[in-house]
Amino acid sequence: MTTAPTQQTALPSSQVLPVGWQLRALDGPVPASIAGVVVEATVPGLVHTDLLTAGLIPDPFLDRNEHAVTWIGETDWEYSTTFEWAPDGNTRHDLVFDGLDTFATVVLNGATLGSTRNQHRTYRFGIDEHLREGVNEITVTFASPVREADRASLEIGYRPHTYSHPFNAVRKAACNFGWDWGLDAASSGIWKEARVEGWSGARLASVRPVTGVEGDRGTVAVHVDIERDGGEGDDEFILELSGCADASATVGAGATSATVEATVEDVQKWWPRGYGEQPLYDLDVTLRRDADVLAGRSLRIGFRTIEVVLEPDADGTSFEFVVNGERVWVRGANWIPDDAFVTRVNRERLAARLDQAEFANLNLLRIWGGGYYESDDFYDLCDERGILVWQDFLFACAAYAEDEPLWSEVEAEVRDNVTRIMPHPSLALWNGNNENIWGFEEWGWEKRVQGRTWGLGYYLDLLPRLVSELDPARSYTPASPWSGTTEIFANDVDHGSVHLWELWNRVDYPAYRDVHARFVAEFGWQGPATWSTITQSISDSPLTPESPGMIHHQKATDGNDKLTDGLVAHLPLPDDTEDWHWAMSLNQALAVTVAIEHQRSESPRCMGSVVWQLNDCWPVTSWAAVDGYGRAKPLLYALKHVFEDQLLTIEPRGAGLAAVAVNDSPSRWDEETVARRVRFDGTVLAEHRYQQARDARSAETTVLPDEIAVPGDIADELVVVESGGRRAFWFFAEYRDSALAAAELTVDTIAVDGGYAVTVKAGSLVRDLALLVDKIDPDAVVDDMLVTLLPGEQVTFTVTMTEKVALERFAQSDVLRTANQLVADWA
The missing domain is CATH 2.60.40 (Immunoglobulin-like)
Structure with missing residues (x-):
């Protein structure tokens, strides 16, 4: 138990610095109307959002205003503020920035504390030498991210990358420089909390709880790193756990790390949604010297085992999530930053997005490697809702130099973020990169890198070593897609995880049924934003699919052509814009439905489907199910249907048809099944009844007899299969070739x-x-x-x-x- 503290010289203190900040442009292509203007700044915040609030720039989400604000990323900026400080009895004081975006120089009272080059790190500067009683002045100068990326690319040497900026030369969110669904809006700013911390004796530099389950007993080993204040003497400290577990350990004189272990009897296991409950336990970690409390940390943990299993088998190599010993069929979606200006994303907005994820029956979100490590709020909400998190490390669609200073920056970044995120029970997998090994193999990178390093050392050496050290209970994969070994092509459908983009890019969505994958980590189909979002963000008159604003809000190469090519085999191409919008929205939902029904029908060979993508970061035509203003597209409803626990689908099997009952619920599903061949007017032409036992977490296939599967008139007939309130349809002809009449x-x-x-x-x-x-x-x-x-x-x-x-x-x-x-x- 924790001993009650007695009076001590000083308690740890923290002074958040959210107000009084000012912003001004320095060097760069600054418009005359803004040059010399001092703007009130919000911290956390970004230059773009402050200029928007001040009314100095047009909203880049609207029309083609993106072009009017690209100068911001080409400009140097200065933030400044003052704060008052009085001696508080603490022996050490630090200026802490949880996030600086990105190329910052920090000055306190005229003294340079340091410079930064990594958006994804926390920075701590000792300030006792420069701290004054009374008023203190801080300035943070940000160099242009566009110019710094170009400069870094020259210094370390060219490496292949997608899109127009060398984002792979620096440690900043890749999509911030533009993507095939995102704005080119390279940002600068103090994008996370800034504060002054005072402490004495020692502080907890990091706290890492490694949990497990042994029968009905939970285990937790809390590893801490300790920073001492450098005062005289090497005191012993006591490290204590309280809350769900009571234990303590002595931290020897001079030691800077310690571990304390405990057990929790009759523990309730944490499960992903659909598999059980999500009990969370409070755990308090305290560091004290005698009776004096020096530091503390409060965590919320869960007890479960989780692993991602890649094992050779008769079909190739598996890719399965196993939680508490039970295989989980992953119903997932990829997650991108929820706003191009990430500081506008708060807990309420994340909760709304995760409400939509639950509505769509998702049990996993994959945080894609071209964005950010998400906020604590994101992982908290996933913990509470039972949504598994697949976390990419931040490498995407590019070759990355393994030379200094990048190697050390990556290591520091990974240490920061693994330590921060690993306590969350929803975290299921660390993944090394997005598409980089595949890119090296298939996208012509090998000849372009000219023998230089390209990132493999991160994925096969540094990252797995750090995960093993810092988060040993979690699984790690080097890449997505990943076949399990560099000896097998990364995107081999028989091995591990795959990305399926040929169908959207060049083929057509019925061909999803020709792909027999083990786990699909990316696939998708484009569709426009909702009509209200389009009309709110684009003022073209007339508004057409190819009017200037509409084309600007379509970032994919040949995106509209691919939309058209993917539509006309199934539905006619309308000339009216609102009809075009409905047709493309519907076709997106149809394409993804075909893919997921097929993937689920092949369980257990295939053990997961992670659609690209759940959300958007601005109003754009994209693969998302929820548009940039948070509005559900028809695709979200398609996901709701196709990811239900119990699914009936009709699939081609050989020359005929089969009804597949997918039962991903914890109970048996033994309802009678009725299959009918029906004319469009409702006339039943043939009927077949059968009883089928469907075990929990299983898929059962029944070949339909020819009287059901063989039509008399393909244009005017369909198959309907029903069981226990579930229903599936099969139409013999495409919409455009059918006798479908006007709806009554x-x-x-x-x-x-x-x-x-x-x-x-x-x-x-x-x-x-x-x-x-x-x-x-x-x-x-x-x-x-x-x-x-x-x-x-x-x-x-x-x-x-x-x-x-x-x-x-x-x-x-x-x-x-x-x-x-x-x-x-x-x-």
């Missing part, structure tokens, strides 16, 4: 608490019924979408919104959408 709909809308209930009854076959309620109110949300109805069936949608509207608005053709509109109007 009856709509009944009533006001309910919090919004409206909209009941739609079908008088004919209706495919992919949707309510695009953001056209009525940008903040409105509907509970479902993409519903197919047979003649005579109905569905009720619940719309959450505060705005009062005429009830008939929900029945108007721009809001109430179907695939029928696209086909019947074209025909």
Whole structure:
């Protein structure tokens, strides 16, 4: 137990420095209207956001304003503030920055404390020599990130990279320099908290709890690093645990590290969502000298075992997440920064995004290597919700020099972030990089690097060594995609994790069914942002798919051409812009549905599907399910359906069809199954009933008889399979080649608490019924979408919104959408 502290000379103190900061431009292509202007600055914050708040720049999210603000990344900037300080009895004082973006020089009272070159590190400067009683002045000068990246590229030598800036020459978020879904808006600023800390005797420099489970007993070994104040004498300290575990250890005189171990009886295991509960335990770590408390840290931990298993087998090499000894079928999405200006992302916004992840039945988010190590709030929320986190180290789509100063910067960055993130039970995997080994093998990098280092030493040496040292209970993979060894092509579908981009880039989405992967870590299909987001951010008149603003908000190379090529085999290309928007939104959802249904149907050969991507960072045509203003696209509803615990899907098998029942729930699913071949008018042409036992966490395949699988008229028939309230459809012909007629709909809308209930009854076959309620109110949300109805069936949608509207608005053709509109109007 912790001994109550007696009176001591000084208690640790912390003075946050959030107010009073000022910002001004220094050298660079600064517009005359801004040169010499001093702006009130927010810390944490960025230059872009401060200039926006001051009304000095246009919003780069709107129209083509991105071009009007690129000068910001080419300019040097200065932040300055003052703070008052009085002696507090502490022997040491540090100026701490949790994050500086990126090329900063820190000065206190005219004395240079140091310079930084890594956005992803915490910086601590001893300031006792320069600290004054009374008013103290801090200046932080930021060099242009664009010019610094160019300069670093020349100094260390060219390495291949994607896009226009050599982001791989510096340690700054790669996508901050622009991506095929992101702004070119290279930022500068004090992007995390700044504070003055006072302490005496010693402080806890790092705290790393390594947890495990042995039967019903939880184990925790807390490793700490200690910084001593350098005073006279080498005192002994006591390191104590309290909260969920009580234990203590003596820290010997002069020692700078220690470990204390404890057990927790009758521990409740932490599970991913869908597999169990997420109990979290409070753990307090205290460092004291005799009865004097010198430092403390409060953590929230969970007890579970987790590993990612790559093992050779008869089919190649597995890739499986195993939690508490149970294999988890991963239903995941890739995560990118939720705003191009990352300091605008707060806990409330993250919670809203994770609400959408849960709505989509996701159990894993992969934090992609071209962005950031996420905030503590992100990992806290994943802990609470049971969402597993796959964390890339920050290397993406480029070759990276292994020379100094980068090697040491990478090591310091990794030590900082592994130590910060590893206490979270949701953290499931550390991954070395995104696509870099694959890029070296297939993208022509080998000849371009001319024998120079390109990053393999990080992925096979430095990173695994640091993970083993700092977080030994976690799995590590060198790359994504990764086959398990450098002896096998990184993106081999039979081995490990794969990225599937040929289908979007060059083939078509039905060909997803020809790929038999073990684990799909990236794949996706583009679609536009929601209509309200487009009209809020683009003022083109007329607005067309190729009008200037629309094209500017399409960052992918030949993106619109790929959208068109991926549509016209399935649906006709509309000429009306709103119809084009609906067609492309629907086609995105259809493509991803085909892929995931196939991947889930191949369980357990395939053990995971991680779609690219959940979210966006600004309003853009992209692969996201949620657009840059946080609004759900039809794709999010498709993910909700296809990632449900129990899924029925109809898949081609050989020359016929098979019904696959995927039961990823903890209970058996033994309902009778009915398969019917039906005409579009609802006439049943053939019926087949069968009983099938579906164990928990299993997939069962039943080949359908020819009377069901072989059509008489491919244009006017479909197969329907139903079991236990689940349903699957198979259409023999593409939409555009079918006899799909105009939808006959009856709509009944009533006001309910919090919004409206909209009941739609079908008088004919209706495919992919949707309510695009953001056209009525940008903040409105509907509970479902993409519903197919047979003649005579109905569905009720619940719309959450505060705005009062005429009830008939929900029945108007721009809001109430179907695939029928696209086909019947074209025909």
